[in-house]
Amino acid sequence: MSDKHTPGPWRWEFNAEHRSLHLVGGKPRHDLTIMDFARWGMSGATIRLRDPAHDGMQLLYRVHERPDWIAPEKGREHHKSWHQLLTHPDARLIEAAPDLLEAVNRLLSWEQTGSQARSEDIAFAQRAFAKATGQKGGAL
Numbered sequence: 001m002s003d004k005h006t007p008g009p010w011r012w013e014f015n016a017e018h019r020s021l022h023l024v025g026g027k028p029r030h031d032l033t034i035m036d037f038a039r040w041g042m043s044g045a046t047i048r049l050r051d052p053a054h055d056g057m058q059l060l061y062r063v064h065e066r067p068d069w070i071a072p073e074k075g076r077e078h079h080k081s082w083h084q085l086l087t088h089p090d091a092r093l094i095e096a097a098p099d100l101l102e103a104v105n106r107l108l109s110w111e112q113t114g115s116q117a118r119s120e121d122i123a124f125a126q127r128a129f130a131k132a133t134g135q136k137g138g139a140l
Contacts, residue, residue, distance in 0.1 A: 010025035033050060063086065069086060
């Protein structure tokens, strides 16, 4: 699996007539479905994600069909039958979005006051970036 996320910009597309919701992005602009939802069983749904290993191609897989996109949480491996983490690069980016927003807000607040950013704010931004890109040291 590629560790690169789908390039932006991204946007949500809702279609009431077909009862569908898609997150789209890529190059050319919005040409790829990044994520959508599929029925799973009688009363549930799962997400389908684009395979980033096939650059520019529209190959979507249900998460449970791709064990290479799923990993036990460190320290909670004994719960892997009912609790695992999604390692797909687009999912990592979505998961890290609140941390990235906070990091930008911290750095911008220092920029607005004309002060130097504090080292803990820079370290937070580095950890948020590592979390979004799947690098080591991405725990916040």
